Amino acid sequence: MTKKTILTSDDILLKLCQSVTDVLTKGTNSSVTHSAFVQKIDKTSLKPDIGCFVLFEGGFSGLVVINFDAKAALEIYQKYMLTMGIPKEELTTIHTADEVGDVLGELMNQMLGDFSGKVQRSLHTSITQNQPKMMTFNKKISVTIDGHVDKPASRRVSFITEECHNFYLEFAVEDTEFIQLEPFKTEKVVDPDTILEEEVAKHLAETKPAPRRRTKRTTTKAKTS
Numbered sequence: 001m002t003k004k005t006i007l008t009s010d011d012i013l014l015k016l017c018q019s020v021t022d023v024l025t026k027g028t029n030s031s032v033t034h035s036a037f038v039q040k041i042d043k044t045s046l047k048p049d050i051g052c053f054v055l056f057e058g059g060f061s062g063l064v065v066i067n068f069d070a071k072a073a074l075e076i077y078q079k080y081m082l083t084m085g086i087p088k089e090e091l092t093t094i095h096t097a098d099e100v101g102d103v104l105g106e107l108m109n110q111m112l113g114d115f116s117g118k119v120q121r122s123l124h125t126s127i128t129q130n131q132p133k134m135m136t137f138n139k140k141i142s143v144t145i146d147g148h149v150d151k152p153a154s155r156r157v158s159f160i161t162e163e164c165h166n167f168y169l170e171f172a173v174e175d176t177e178f179i180q181l182e183p184f185k186t187e188k189v190v191d192p193d194t195i196l197e198e199e200v201a202k203h204l205a206e207t208k209p210a211p212r213r214r215t216k217r218t219t220t221k222a223k224t225s
Contacts, residue, residue, distance in 0.1 A: 009060075009153045015115060015119065016169070016171060021033060024107065027107055030079050031161075032160070042154065047168075048139065049095055050096075051065065052105065054130060057128060060174055061174050063171070065169070066168070068095075078091050105132050105134040116128075122186065150174075152172040153173055
C-alpha cells in the first residue's frame, strides 16, 4: 500500500509565503525572503503603518493580513516603480500617499492570484477572495474570520526586504487536511511572458534573411605584346 500524502494548513501557508516572495522579488527586482519559522498566534490584527486583509473561501476558508511599516512599504513601492521605468524624482517619499497604497494593493492582488494558482495545481481545489485594499493605520485593529469557522489555525510569518526592512503576514484558516488518495500529474505553470518571448524569437528566426553569398571576383591580366 502506498503512503498517502497529507497536506495541512501549514503546508498551505508555505505556498502563500512562496507566492509573496516570488511576486515581490520579481516585481521589485530585488531580494525578498521569508523566515524559515512560523509563529503561532491567538488572533490576527492590522498594525501600523499600512496594511490590508483579504478573506477567501471555496475549498477552504481563511483570512490573510499583511502589515508593512513605513520604511518597508516605501522600499517596495519605490523599487517596483523604478522597475517599471518611472524616474526616481517622480516617486513619493510619503507612505500615506495614495500611489503607495495602490501599488501595494496591486502587488497583493498578484500574490493572491499566484497563490490561487498554486492551490489549484497542487490541491485540485479553488478559492476566491475579495479585492485587496491597502489602508494606513496608527493603531492595532483586530480582524477575525466569519463565525462559521471554529477555532481557526492562526500563524504569523516575517519577511525581510533587500534593505533589511521587515514586514509581516498573518494567516488564519480553518484547521484542515488534504489527503491525496491517488497519484496525479501536476499541471505545468504557464508564464505568458515566456511564451511571448519564445514566439517573438521564433518569428525573428523565421523572417531573418539568408546571408548573401560572396562571389569571387576574377581579374584578368592584360597581355603585353
